[in-house]
Amino acid sequence: MSKKKKKYYTVWKGHHTGVFESWDDCKAQINNFEGAQYKSFDTFEAAKQALKGNYYDFISKKGAFKSELSQLQLDRIGQPNFNSISVDAASSGNPGVMEYRGVDTKTKQQLFIQGPFEQGTNNIGEFLAIVHGLAYLKQQNSDRVIYTDSRTAISWVKKKTCNTKLERNTKNEKLFDLVERAIHWLKTNSYNTPIAKWETKAWGEIPADFGRK
DSSP states (O other), X not given: OOOOOOOEEEEEESSSOEEESSHHHHHHHHTTOTTOEEEEESSHHHHXXXXXXXXXXXXXXXXXXXXXXOHHHHHHHOOOOSSEXXXXXXXXXXXXXXXXEEEETTTOOEEEEEEEEEEEOHHHHHHHHHHHHHHHHHHTTOOOEEEEXXXXXXXXXXXXXXXXXXXXXXXXXXXXXXXXXXXXXXXHOOOOOOEEEOOXXXXXSOTTOOSOO
């Protein structure tokens, strides 16, 4: 069995900031800290250097993406609609510390962010991100599209339910309150916003990606 590669965690905003050498130590700094900012790195030096910089300069920071699809497949899929917002969630564990956000697809400007929540799942985060995006665009009377890379979350939104197997407990009470509000919003609001699947294989990671894979 191959040994799991060690990670180092930079915390820009948390109960304590700095570089931490284990996920448990990092988690202690971000649990119950609204707007926590953190990211993992492969080396201590990279994590230490990142601490001197800005959190937003490091999330979603990847090299040039090159699709493995054929040109014919790429032509069929086409390009993203940049009159849109993109939403995504990140969960460290399943369940684990979870957060979600929405960004402008073209500029990657962050439009909203929620979390971190102490105990959630990626699917719940993706679901909440879409509903948050729908409410955000309706409030602005916007004709923009919402992109998500989660077929599961799209299905839940269409059914106006959150079909999670995660059980409610004291750790995720706040998260489940938010889920109930999201379901209530879906059942009491109408919207014309198209919800589209982000074509990761053609376009690379969704712009709202937290860059923690």
